[in-house]
Amino acid sequence: MAPRLRSVTNHRTERVAVPAPAHADPAAATASVRGLSRRFGDRAVLDDLDLDIAPGEFVALIGRSGSGKSTLLRALAGLDQEVTGQVSVAGPVSVAFQEPRLVPWKRVLDNVELGLRTGDPAGAAGTALSEVGLTERASAWPATLSGGEAQRASLARALVREPRLLLLDEPFSALDALTRITMHRLVVSLWERHRPAVLLVTHDVDEALALADRVLVLGEGRIAHSSPITLPRPRERDHPDLIALRLRLLTQLGVPAGDTD
Amino acid sequence: MFSTSRLASAEGTDPPGSVQTADAGAAIGGASGITPARPARQARRFPGWYRALSLLVVVGLWQLASSTGLLPASKLASPASIVHTAYTLIITNSPTYGTLQGSLLASFERWAIGFALGVSIGVLLAILTGLSRVGEIVADPILQALRSVPLLGLIPLFIVWFGIGQLPKILFVMLSALFPVYLNTFAGIRGVDSKLGELGRVLGLRRGEMIRHIVLPGALPSALTGLQLSVISSMLALVVGEQINATSGLGFMITQAQQFLNNSVIMVALIVYAILGLLLNGAVRLLERKALAWRRDFGA
Ligand SMILES: Nc1ncnc2c1ncn2[C@@H]1O[C@H](COP(=O)(O)OP(=O)(O)O)[C@@H](O)[C@H]1O
Ligand SMILES: [Mg+2]
Numbered sequence: 001m002a003p004r005l006r007s008v009t010n011h012r013t014e015r016v017a018v019p020a021p022a023h024a025d026p027a028a029a030t031a032s033v034r035g036l037s038r039r040f041g042d043r044a045v046l047d048d049l050d051l052d053i054a055p056g057e058f059v060a061l062i063g064r065s066g067s068g069k070s071t072l073l074r075a076l077a078g079l080d081q082e083v084t085g086q087v088s089v090a091g092p093v094s095v096a097f098q099e100p101r102l103v104p105w106k107r108v109l110d111n112v113e114l115g116l117r118t119g120d121p122a123g124a125a126g127t128a129l130s131e132v133g134l135t136e137r138a139s140a141w142p143a144t145l146s147g148g149e150a151q152r153a154s155l156a157r158a159l160v161r162e163p164r165l166l167l168l169d170e171p172f173s174a175l176d177a178l179t180r181i182t183m184h185r186l187v188v189s190l191w192e193r194h195r196p197a198v199l200l201v202t203h204d205v206d207e208a209l210a211l212a213d214r215v216l217v218l219g220e221g222r223i224a225h226s227s228p229i230t231l232p233r234p235r236e237r238d239h240p241d242l243i244a245l246r247l248r249l250l251t252q253l254g255v256p257a258g259d260t261d
Numbered sequence: 262m263f264s265t266s267r268l269a270s271a272e273g274t275d276p277p278g279s280v281q282t283a284d285a286g287a288a289i290g291g292a293s294g295i296t297p298a299r300p301a302r303q304a305r306r307f308p309g310w311y312r313a314l315s316l317l318v319v320v321g322l323w324q325l326a327s328s329t330g331l332l333p334a335s336k337l338a339s340p341a342s343i344v345h346t347a348y349t350l351i352i353t354n355s356p357t358y359g360t361l362q363g364s365l366l367a368s369f370e371r372w373a374i375g376f377a378l379g380v381s382i383g384v385l386l387a388i389l390t391g392l393s394r395v396g397e398i399v400a401d402p403i404l405q406a407l408r409s410v411p412l413l414g415l416i417p418l419f420i421v422w423f424g425i426g427q428l429p430k431i432l433f434v435m436l437s438a439l440f441p442v443y444l445n446t447f448a449g450i451r452g453v454d455s456k457l458g459e460l461g462r463v464l465g466l467r468r469g470e471m472i473r474h475i476v477l478p479g480a481l482p483s484a485l486t487g488l489q490l491s492v493i494s495s496m497l498a499l500v501v502g503e504q505i506n507a508t509s510g511l512g513f514m515i516t517q518a519q520q521f522l523n524n525s526v527i528m529v530a531l532i533v534y535a536i537l538g539l540l541l542n543g544a545v546r547l548l549e550r551k552a553l554a555w556r557r558d559f560g561a
Contacts, residue, residue, distance in 0.1 A: 077463055078462075079459055079462065079463065093463075094463070095463045097456075097460075099456075101456060101457070101460045103457060103460070103474065103475065103478075104555055104556070105478040105479075105481075105553075105555040106474070106555075107555075114464055114466070114474060115461070115464035115465050115466045115470065117465075141554070141555045141557075142555075143555065143556065143557040144557065157464075161464075
């Protein structure tokens with residue numbers, strides 16, 4: 001694991017494009033985005049956005065509701081044909097959506113196995129399910145799963161494809177607080193084992209602080225702010241560095257200090 | 262179950278550990294709604310009994326009205342005489358009517374061929390128009406136009422075209438089965454959750470896999486609703502189509518009975534139609550229950 005270092009934060013002001021961090025050489029990056037723009041009508045949701053995600057890097061993307069987080073993620077997933085700019089992703093991409101999006105008429109194992117092109121799809125799917133602790137529910141119908149179980153199945157389905165880039169669009173926001181903490185631990189342990197690059201979209205600053213190597217703030221259609229976090233995991237929520245960073249991020253998001261929970 | 266009985270015996274004043282008290286507690290707990298499955302099952306069983314009872318009461322009153330002469334046999338036969346007629350039609354091969362089972366078989370065969378053809382063609386057309394815009398542009402307007410032609414109005418034309426044999430009757434059943442299943446399957450295919458389509462793309466499904474794993478299963482609930490409607494409308498088409506120049510089948514039996522003013526044979530044929538309809542409808546429901554087991558409301 002990373003050595004215990006003090007967290008380093010950079011002090012960028014708004015509207016200044018953040019140059020890619022030193023380690024993120026675009027050629028070596030797992031995902032590289034240049035000049036990405038997306039308009040809906042006459043509104044530019046993404047506006048000349050640049051982003052690099054290094055191999056194995058865990059990046060959290062926060063931003064106000066409607067700031068374009070999902071739009072960026074869909075562009076990275078190749079689901080949006082109408083973006084302009086360059087998006088290049090090295091290797092397979094997997095997505096876990098906010099709603100688990102399990103196919104209702106396929107049992108859990110078949111959901112995980114769907115579209116898998118390895119030699120032994122059922123075996124791989126079974127292994128993935130055991131990794132998320134869902135072996136007993138393998139033959140259950142998705143409608144009978146709890147929210148947390150469904151989201152774990154969705155994670156297993158994303159991970160079984162051994163993605164180089166794992167895109168997570170607010171996958172925990174519909175879960176209760178307790179389940180969410182369990183899921184955070186699960187995601188970190190899965191990430192440590194498989195080491196995909198991760199882009200976690202969230203509106204929860206604390207979630208970003210607990211999980212990410214780097215927290216990005218999306219504002220005005222660009223990456224308005226970027227802060228690396230080098231604290232080892234699991235992290236104390238009240239670590240002084242995180243408290244300071246939390247304040248800074250909340251200010252970035254336009255939440256006045258003292259107005260938070 | 263186990264935890265419920267433990268809970269109940271712990272709550273009760275009886276000393277815990279006694280098997281009888283635990284079981285009794287569980288039963289009380291079940292009845293008072295702690296176990297949700299049981300009251301639901303009971304609630305379903307009771308109206309079933311009442312329904313059968315109310316039907317029996319009506320038949321009883323009918324028989325009473327016939328026996329007292331309130332309902333003349335020339336207008337409506339009594340239940341007893343209908344049962345007797347049915348029995349006679351089964352055991353004797355009368356020159357006028359043939360046998361009941363023979364007629365039923367002839368009618369069922371006519372229905373089954375027409376229905377199978379109509380449903381297959383309907384589903385194939387729906388897949389064609391549902392999956393491709395070109396198919397929709399080519400075929401859908403024709404089907405919509407045909408659909409708005411009243412089917413019953415086609416009978417004279419069918420007789421002109423196809424004569425009075427089996428063919429026009431089967432075609433008539435086929436057409437009436439085709440449209441409900443076509444329209445509903447088409448709507449089902451177009452109504453498949455676009456988020457699942459997106460998921461399929463993320464999972465790298467090929468077109469064939471997408472159709473097999475996402476589109477067709479997603480359209481199934483709607484297609485099965487269409488199938489149910491097809492059963493109803495094709496049965497209606499059978500009843501109407503069969504009474505035209507039939508030489509066999511329940512419809513033939515009815516036209517013969519009409520000539521001999523034998524309303525009890527007509528009643529037998531109608532009741533057999535009704536039972537056939539009920540059975541077919543039940544079969545589709547059973548199919549639905551099996552095929553849609555993944556739905557929570559069908560119980561998994
Ligand atoms: N298909 C669409 N058509 C029109 N507007 C859209 C569409 N998708 C997203 N938008 C708009 O783009 C903005 C960003 O959306 P989104 O990326 O979903 O935001 P979020 O950051 O909450 O994930 C929102 O204002 C949303 O209304
Ligand atoms: Mg979003």
